[in-house]
Amino acid sequence: MAKLLTIQGGKPLQGEVHVRGAKNLVPKSMVASLLGSEPSELRNVPEIKDVEIVTNLLTIHGVKVDRDATSGIMTLDPRETYSAEHSEIDAYAGDSRIPILFCGPLMHKNGEAFIPDLGGCRIGDRPINYHLEVLRNFGAVVDKRATGIHISAPRGLRGAKLELPFPSVGATEQVLLTAVLAEGITELKNSAVEPEIHDLIAILQQMGAIITVYTDRTIRIEGVSRLSGFRHRAIPDRNETASWASAALVTEGDIYVRGAAQRDLTAFLNIYRKIGGEFEVDDEGMRFWHAGEPLKPLVLETDVHPGFMTDWQQPMVVALTQAHGVSIVHETVYENRFGFTQALTRMGASIQLHRECLGSNPCRFGQRNFQHSAVISGPSKLSGADIDIPDLRGGFSHLIAALAARGTSNVTGIEIISRGYEYFIDKIAGLGADISISER
Numbered sequence: 001m002a003k004l005l006t007i008q009g010g011k012p013l014q015g016e017v018h019v020r021g022a023k024n025l026v027p028k029s030m031v032a033s034l035l036g037s038e039p040s041e042l043r044n045v046p047e048i049k050d051v052e053i054v055t056n057l058l059t060i061h062g063v064k065v066d067r068d069a070t071s072g073i074m075t076l077d078p079r080e081t082y083s084a085e086h087s088e089i090d091a092y093a094g095d096s097r098i099p100i101l102f103c104g105p106l107m108h109k110n111g112e113a114f115i116p117d118l119g120g121c122r123i124g125d126r127p128i129n130y131h132l133e134v135l136r137n138f139g140a141v142v143d144k145r146a147t148g149i150h151i152s153a154p155r156g157l158r159g160a161k162l163e164l165p166f167p168s169v170g171a172t173e174q175v176l177l178t179a180v181l182a183e184g185i186t187e188l189k190n191s192a193v194e195p196e197i198h199d200l201i202a203i204l205q206q207m208g209a210i211i212t213v214y215t216d217r218t219i220r221i222e223g224v225s226r227l228s229g230f231r232h233r234a235i236p237d238r239n240e241t242a243s244w245a246s247a248a249l250v251t252e253g254d255i256y257v258r259g260a261a262q263r264d265l266t267a268f269l270n271i272y273r274k275i276g277g278e279f280e281v282d283d284e285g286m287r288f289w290h291a292g293e294p295l296k297p298l299v300l301e302t303d304v305h306p307g308f309m310t311d312w313q314q315p316m317v318v319a320l321t322q323a324h325g326v327s328i329v330h331e332t333v334y335e336n337r338f339g340f341t342q343a344l345t346r347m348g349a350s351i352q353l354h355r356e357c358l359g360s361n362p363c364r365f366g367q368r369n370f371q372h373s374a375v376i377s378g379p380s381k382l383s384g385a386d387i388d389i390p391d392l393r394g395g396f397s398h399l400i401a402a403l404a405a406r407g408t409s410n411v412t413g414i415e416i417i418s419r420g421y422e423y424f425i426d427k428i429a430g431l432g433a434d435i436s437i438s439e440r
């Protein structure tokens, strides 16, 4: 039965939450363990749906996965890996985007891979053309079938000279996970350099890979013939941290995020401070609160790292509905990441979407008729509404809006939020929110 979350808004969120390993790193580290000839240990693993999906996918391929939810310690033993039945893999169709990253490791282990139809948030088309193109360059043969993609490497995988049309996080990970055991040298130009990519590189290096990152977004990988296991503590989830920071700002609250780290949040914290948020850092985490003055409007453009990340955009838009004046947000990573603003408008926010690029960052969407710029006029009094969660970050933003709004909100589709936010209901309740859960 589907769950209904009822929120009586208007209470400042106050207290402490604990953030563990990054959703956008942990499942990929789990895939990396497949490349090893020995077991690996991953720490700081959160209890989120994407971890569960990858655990199941690894298990059906013969990897023994043990995890302790409380300590966050997971062990992965890939020594008896085998090809899984297509029907078993297909059970995970539409659940996540991570299965595409199994291609390289499974081809190295078994000579072939089968990838079901992918899932993930509907925030744009999210094609996999870069992934398939780089895999073909390594020598893979791609066979698209009705149920998914069969991919094989009849003559093995060889290093290649590659360049991405856009610094895609997923395609960069695809190259790393394939190149480390490919024969010869791979050079990838225009790669993504997000902190989660650096953490994955650290893991692969521990396993025995030889990877060099240059300052011009070039990554060079010297293939080796064997990799061992790794022991690694995943970096904290900077997107979850930014979400709680935004929740503190919008509800005029005060939240200490245990486990958060400042370093990978530079672009976020600059904007947070400019709009009127404050933060403090200690050895255990970070505290976020509303500085007390009226919030200020600003111009914001999302970008690849080290820019303002697209995953921070949605919670920040909710904060901008409370700023005094007109703000502009230009989304340059995904063509369709403003769908969530419809619910905010119903709650009383004033947000207009535009097809033009309202900013100066290079962008692929201005000429292609996508509503990818937003003009937000504030401050708006938000009122409770019936909300059906559309995607992960948009959904969390709706929660923030409902927690700040006057009146009652009835929220459905909250299962989507557990894909990336562990124990979020308990956390919101622990921060003093007036909520209840029922079955529908």
Ligand code: EPU
Binding pocket: 023, 024, 025, 097, 098, 121, 124, 125, 126, 127, 128, 129, 130, 131, 132, 166, 167, 168, 169, 170, 171, 192, 194, 239, 310, 311, 333, 334, 335, 392, 393, 420
């Ligand atoms: N793209 C293509 N072709 C491809 C791959 C990507 O055109 O083959 C395009 C995408 O459509 C998008 C852009 O390139 O417009 C960037 O996509 P990227 O590949 O970087 O994204 P991703 O790897 O699919 C990860 C995160 C996202 C995060 C982005 C950007 C995971 C599981 N997901 O997605 O996280 O927004 O990088 O940093 O790591 C989220 O956490 O809510 C989330 C969506």
